[in-house]
Amino acid sequence: MLFSQRLSKQQSSLRMKEGKETLKVALIGNPNSGKTSLFNKLTGLHQKVGNFPGITVEKKSGQFAIGKRIVNLVDFPGTYSLQSRSMDEEVAANAIVDSQNPDHPDLVLIVVDASHLKTSLYLALQVLEKGIPAILVLNMADQLSRLTSRLDLSILSETLNVPVIKTNAREGKGVDELKQIIASYSLEVPTVTWNPDTEKHQVIKNILQKSNGDGAVSAHGVTKKLDDILTHRIFGVVFFLSLLGLMFQGIYSWSAYPMELIETLFSYGATFFLDVLPDSFLTRLFVEGIWAGLGGVVIFIPQIAFLFLFVALLEETGYMARVSFIADGWLRKFGLQGRSIVPLIGGVACAVPAILAARTISNQKERLLTIMVTPFMACAARLPVYALLIALVIPVGFQGLALLFMYLLGVVTALGAAMVLNKTIKSEGESHFMMELPDYKIPKLSNVLLEIIRKVTQFVTSAGKIIVLVSILLWLGASYGPADRFETIEAKYAQVDTEEGEQQKNAELLENSYIGILGKSITPVIEPLGYDWKIGIALITSFAAREVFVGTMATIYSVGSSDEDVSSVREKMQSQVNPQTGKPLYDLPFGLSLLVFYAFAMQCMSTLAVVKTETGTWKWPMIQLVMMTGLAYVSSLAVYNLAALL
């Protein structure tokens, strides 16, 4: 009775397609068990990344065919048990325990690290007790040929009642044999041969004793010696800081070359399309809206690739766990975690890839805090704005110091905000720090490349869509306005043919566009901060990217549309006189107030898009928008009034 019930359940869950049966297979294992290496080897490039339904835990799934079976493989996040603790671990537990779950597998591949049998069999026993067809995969087998030569696989297989196979996923050894076992596996529910009520560690001890796997001590020698240096309180910290420096160099300087290339290609493309296509609204929508929006997405790819090259290398070698170990003592005071340092440093270049890098933080609250405060770091897009404003109002001898101060302001605010948010945001679940220090490994290039590809595609397909959409909206708002106003301007400049006239026309068009009107309408709100309507317009266009501020000011002051022309914008702004006082319009209080505003305000739609896709809801980006912009408003108000008093 019981048997037939089980049988019918299995058969109903198997779907036939073109004479082949489709099999849902899950990869379950401890973190660092080599699960993802095995996943990469089994699926190759036939994989995709998404999220598990309703939550933001990364779901890697892929497909391969073997014999008469098509296998849909899902790589579940690493976990130590099915008694869920964090959101990551819950996913695996729910899928296995609940047969109604869409990810409930027909077969589980339990991946255990062959050098850590004693610890990892704990999870294996839990899975087997759930009565689900399974294969035990002893991974990284040849690293420990010493152990595995003594370990009797047939006894292990007999005791656990499931097939046992040795693999070395990184080298690809044993992967084909594993596929064969999957092809011919009967999918019977294995009978549990031990009493599930006994203490599991006792069961494991007995199993390992029977199969000669006990007393196995892994070869930690090299790892221990390396750790003596790499986690040393002086050398370790020096090495760590140099590594961070190198990472920063990568995303800040090296990625500048491919980014320039992308910019050039997209602007060539735009010129080409404008030449070839007829001059119409659709053409402009395509070239200036969609094409430019796409360029705004593609431009992030070099930085994302560089940052994830580093992150994947750190993960692959096992050094990432040491990053946590070294930096945790400093960062936990602020409610962050050791690994938060990677997004924070990355944020100095660009918050978009940095926020993607927060995925390595497994604790959900610490990850959320990291995502929330990373945009405070002084990103590269703020630099042109800082440069313009500092050159405008800060005396020559103090300009370098002022720039340094702006960077420090970013760091201090990020940490301070984390501290405040840590007290305000309620933590779901417990916040414990328990992390394994895995053995060092030589990184596998294919794993690193696949990780980069996964991150880039994920960014383009999720946040990329939002960025393109908002770019189009911003373009529409800046290029179009009420028809009567635009017609008047067109008529006024109809006879003018000079470059100067063209620039003045563009300035008037922007002033009368929808964004221009919006910018003017917020003037009462920003007047207390010392800004006029021109700054209002620039604040709104900055939402595309902060550096657009400079270009917008150039357009408004009709000094040519090229963004690089910083000095002419500065001269023009410097020469503006306040008609009421007769003093310079853009004075020190104004400059300081705007500097502070740009340091704090959330003005980047790309960041908001990434925060939305990384947290799964619009709630957090909206909180970020209100929190950061609110802080910016209050601080700028205070700074403006204080500076005006002095």
Place this chain on the structure above:
Amino acid sequence: MIWAALERNICTYFWFLFRIILNNVTAKDLIPGQHAIVSSFLDARLATHLAERGVVAGERLSIERVAPMGCPIAIRVSDHVLCLRKAEASTIVVLPEAI
């Protein structure tokens, strides 16, 4: 016996002995290189998660290393190295092997 006495001054040493009698020494109080046997846990929920990672009563552990800031600490236990913050380590009651 001797190295421990040298590492800690004599008062701390007797205080430590006294705490062992009271079953009051936790993994947090050990120094790098020192071995101990896990005897019990002060936090039941944490105990489950520690058990998943191979930390159970009767298991032998040693302090592998301490982070530059003094926290977290790395413990060698079962067949791997586990990092814990001091708050978590202080829920593992241990019996030091040599003092």
